Every structure is written in C-alpha cells, then in structure tokens.
Amino acid sequence: MHPVVPSPETLSAQTCWSCVREIEKAAHFCPHCSKLQPPADSDYFSFFGLQRRLNIDLGMLEKEFYKLSRRLHPDVYARATPAEQQWSTQKSSLLNDAYRTLRDPIARTEYLLELEGVKLEEQSRAATDEARAQGKEKQQVVPPDLLEEVFELNMQLEEMRMGKKMGERDEQVAKDLESAKGRFEEMLSSSNDELRKLWNEWDQVIASGADAEDPKRVAVRDKMVALLNRRSYVRNLVRDVNEVLQT
Numbered sequence: 001m002h003p004v005v006p007s008p009e010t011l012s013a014q015t016c017w018s019c020v021r022e023i024e025k026a027a028h029f030c031p032h033c034s035k036l037q038p039p040a041d042s043d044y045f046s047f048f049g050l051q052r053r054l055n056i057d058l059g060m061l062e063k064e065f066y067k068l069s070r071r072l073h074p075d076v077y078a079r080a081t082p083a084e085q086q087w088s089t090q091k092s093s094l095l096n097d098a099y100r101t102l103r104d105p106i107a108r109t110e111y112l113l114e115l116e117g118v119k120l121e122e123q124s125r126a127a128t129d130e131a132r133a134q135g136k137e138k139q140q141v142v143p144p145d146l147l148e149e150v151f152e153l154n155m156q157l158e159e160m161r162m163g164k165k166m167g168e169r170d171e172q173v174a175k176d177l178e179s180a181k182g183r184f185e186e187m188l189s190s191s192n193d194e195l196r197k198l199w200n201e202w203d204q205v206i207a208s209g210a211d212a213e214d215p216k217r218v219a220v221r222d223k224m225v226a227l228l229n230r231r232s233y234v235r236n237l238v239r240d241v242n243e244v245l246q247t
Contacts, residue, residue, distance in 0.1 A: 044098035054199035
C-alpha cells in the first residue's frame with residue numbers, strides 16, 4: 001500500500017513531505033531523500049531556477065528542460081503514490097509551458113511584463129476576429145510616428161480590396177504596398193535590436209536590487225511595453241498587406 005501523502009495545500013513550502021527536512025521553496029526534488037515535491041506557487045523563471053532577467057542562456061535552458069523532462073515524466077512515477085503521479089503530470093505540463101515561453105524572446109518579455117502587472121494591448125489576429133464576431137470594431141492604438149503612413153496605407157488597402165471585387169488590380173498600388181511592407185519589416189527587425197538593448201537595461205536594474213516602484217525599473221518597463229505594442233501593431237500591418245496582395 002502507498003503511504004498517506006498530504007495534499008500540497010497542507011505542506012510547508014520549505015519542508016519535504018516525505019522526510020520533513022528543510023528544502024528550497026521551489027525545489028522539484030528533495031536533496032535529502034530525492035522525493036518529488038508538489039508544484040510550488042512559482043513563475044516560469046523560478047521553475048527553471050532563474051532570476052527574472054531577460055538575457056537567458058538558451059543552451060543551458062534547453063539542457064535543463066531535457067533533464068527535467070526525463071525526471072518529471074509521468075512514466076517514472078507509474079508505481080509511486082497517487083499524489084506523486086498527480087504532481088508529476090502537473091509539473092510536466094508546467095515544464096512545457098515554461099520552456100515554450102522562455103525560449104521565445106517576445107513571449108519571454110511579454111511574460112515578464114505580466115509578472116510586473118502590465119497588460120499589453122491585445123492586438124492579435126484572434127482578438128480582432130473575436131471583436132468582429134461580436135459585431136465590434138477592434139480598436140488599436142496607432143503609434144504617433146506612424147499616423148500619416150498608416151492613414152495612406154489604409155486608403156491603398158481599401159483601394160486594392162475594391163479593385164479585386166471588380167476584378168481589377170492596380171499594379172502601381174500593389175507596388176506601393178510592397179514598398180510599404182518592406183519598410184514595416186525593417187521596423188520589425190529594428191525593434192528586435194531595440195528590445196535586446198532594453199533587456200540589458202532591465203537586467204542591470206534588477207541586478208542593482210531595484211524594487212518594483214524604483215523609477216529606473218518603471219522607466220525600462222514602460223519602454224518595453226511601448227516597444228512591444230508598437231511591434232505588435234506593425235506586425236499586423238504586414239499581415240494586412242500580405243492578405244491583400246496574396247488574395
């Protein structure tokens with residue numbers, strides 16, 4: 001028979017459920033008896049034993065992912081207690097979600113900002129389609145420096161759509177749209193470089209021990225939010241141009 005195992009809610013975050021010895025809060029396994037520990041109330045960074053920094057060694061992240069994948073796999077706990085089987089399944093799922101998020105530079109940045117209490121503007125295609133399905137118009141905030149260009153672009157897009165309905169294609173407008181798409185793609189590439197610079201600023205601020213209300217921390221956070229919102233908007237412009245040119 002399996003021994004009675006307490007539920008995660010009744011366990012001390014720093015006590016092993018099996019040997020009742022002190023362990024680190026987010027430990028996956030007890031260093032004393034090697035028993036699997038219940039899922040801790042932690043974020044994706046701490047799941048991998050990382051600080052909330054944006055420059056990550058992706059090679060080390062991948063190695064840790066495969067190492068934990070082997071040790072947390074449910075098959076390993078096929079004969080363990082029901083609680084350990086459940087924890088294994090939960091942790092394996094968390095592991096996959098955490099790895100998928102942290103290995104992607106944009107997803108990693110967005111996730112960190114969520115941890116900071118920041119909600120980015122929802123400008124995804126799914127959000128736009130959902131709004132339209134509800135009979136609403138998805139409101140997107142146009143970056144101030146793009147107002148004039150976006151106004152002209154929307155006129156060209158509408159002209160192309162109307163022409164297609166009539167079985168016509170204006171080659172000059174199509175050429176202008178291709179040119180605009182090229183400029184927007186350059187903006188996306190440039191935004192990636194800008195984002196990496198902000199990562200360095202963020203990591204330096206965190207290394208200095210700045211708390212959540214520190215002006216420097218808030219300033220870097222706000223710059224990342226503005227950059228990601230702008231990037232999301234530009235990405236959608238590229239998508240809209242591609243749709244018109246390809247259909």
